[in-house]
Amino acid sequence: MITLTVNGAEHKLDVDIRTTILDALRDHLGLTGSKKGCDHGQCGACTVLINGRRVNSCLTLAVMHEGDEITTIEGLGEPGNLHPMQESFLHHDGYQCGYCTPGQIVSAVGMLGEVKDGWPSHVTGDIAHGGADLSNEEISERMSGNLCRCSAYPNIVDAIRQVGT
Numbered sequence: 001m002i003t004l005t006v007n008g009a010e011h012k013l014d015v016d017i018r019t020t021i022l023d024a025l026r027d028h029l030g031l032t033g034s035k036k037g038c039d040h041g042q043c044g045a046c047t048v049l050i051n052g053r054r055v056n057s058c059l060t061l062a063v064m065h066e067g068d069e070i071t072t073i074e075g076l077g078e079p080g081n082l083h084p085m086q087e088s089f090l091h092h093d094g095y096q097c098g099y100c101t102p103g104q105i106v107s108a109v110g111m112l113g114e115v116k117d118g119w120p121s122h123v124t125g126d127i128a129h130g131g132a133d134l135s136n137e138e139i140s141e142r143m144s145g146n147l148c149r150c151s152a153y154p155n156i157v158d159a160i161r162q163v164g165t
């Protein structure tokens with residue numbers, strides 16, 4: 001039995017020690033916003049925040065994260081009360097089929113948090129105030145772990161540029 005803290009709520013789960021965070025979220029907690037695209041760390045569709053940092057939830061085991069704060073797309077906003085990043089993706093059509101969108105949005109929120117925190121330090125510089133301070137190339141580089149098979153990348157970058165930290 002493990003206890004996971006997801007979107008501010010504690011959940012006791014009886015899971016096999018080989019269960020990933022992604023499978024724990026989807027199969028045990030019914031939080032299906034995080035998507036299983038590749039299941040081996042290549043697409044980013046499963047991105048969640050763990051203690052504010054972006055993680056491919058298909059690559060890390062649930063038993064490793066007792067005591068950590070896990071945030072999924074469901075924890076960012078809800079209908080009628082969307083997170084600014086969700087609003088911006090809507091406004092800029094930052095998606096086509098939508099499958100990668102939860103991971104893209106969670107990753108974008110985490111990415112701007114990294115910028116704000118100056119993390120990792122070797123890629124900071126004059127980028128300290130959020131999406132508007134980042135070039136399209138910097139945003140693309142920092143979001144390169146999230147693939148979009150529909151190639152909605154220009155609109156995704158536009159959406160992120162409109163959201164501050």
Ligand code: FES
Pocket residue numbers: 035036037038039040041042043044045046047056057058059
């Ligand atoms: Fe985790 Fe693709 S499902 S990176």
